[in-house]
Amino acid sequence: MIGFPPEALVVLAGFTAATGPAFADMGYDLKTGHLLRGGDGDPAFDLEGRRQQLIAAMIGFGVAVVVVLVSYQMFFDNGKVPPIDAAYVAAIKTGPFMETARNLALWAIPGALVQFLGGPRRQLGILLVTGLLITTPMAGWLVAAGLVCRLLAPRVLGPRVQEDLEVFAGGAIAGDALYSFGHGAFDALRK
Known part of the structure; x- marks a missing residue:
């Protein structure tokens, strides 16, 4: 612009x-x-x-x-x-083009509304956009399953499980990154 x-x-x-x-x-x-x-x-x-x-x-x-x-x-x-x-x-x-600016401004409104409704700690706007950019439906289902676990685990197992969930999440992120990189590199080398 x-x-x-x-x-x-x-x-x-x-x-x-x-x-x-x-x-x-x-x-x-x-x-x-x-x-x-x-x-x-x-x-x-x-x-x-x-x-x-x-x-x-x-x-x-x-x-x-x-x-x-x-x-x-x-x-x-x-x-x-x-x-x-x-x-x-x-x-x-x-x-x-002005049409680009108008479209960005138009779609910024629902994004800001979702973010406002979720509050600054929940980052719902970012989650919504991430869901729109990731084209694998399984990823969305896994995020939903993770949210259900995060809601139910403290109620069923007590509030101390919150720390365990956070450590597990960090380990899962690290494992996913290592697997994704290794799998992508292996596929690239195979071709």
């Missing part, structure tokens, strides 16, 4: 898709580390913990850069790109 050439928009879209989730995750990691170290109880201990977290994050960033450099081509060659990229491509292809 403000005159960026499509090439610049592609770079911006790639930067956003690649870094947005990582920075959000890093924020949660830093907050979690602060809470695990006792909050504001011992400022020197917290500062040293933050320094150690920063070092670990930089090592992880370096490893991620190497993994991406080694593997991106085989994923791209097989059409394996993040779902958000489809939304970016559609917006870039429509070009700088």
Whole structure:
């Protein structure tokens, strides 16, 4: 809308898709580390913990850069790109027309309404959009099953199970990421 050439928009879209989730995750990691170290109880201990977290994050960033450099081509060659990229491509292809701005503004209204109804802690707008971008129906059913478990488990097993669910969720996310990467790399190498 403000005159960026499509090439610049592609770079911006790639930067956003690649870094947005990582920075959000890093924020949660830093907050979690602060809470695990006792909050504001011992400022020197917290500062040293933050320094150690920063070092670990930089090592992880370096490893991620190497993994991406080694593997991106085989994923791209097989059409394996993040779902958000489809939304970016559609917006870039429509070009700088007022109709594009009107459509974005029009669809921003229900998105904002869903987000408002869910409240800032539930992120229902993000969940709705994620559901629209993921084309695998099984993923939606698994999210619904996870929500049911999250609602029922504390009622059936007691409130202490909440921590176990969060640890299980972290492990499941890590396992899914490792499996998805390995499966995609194996498929790419096989072709």
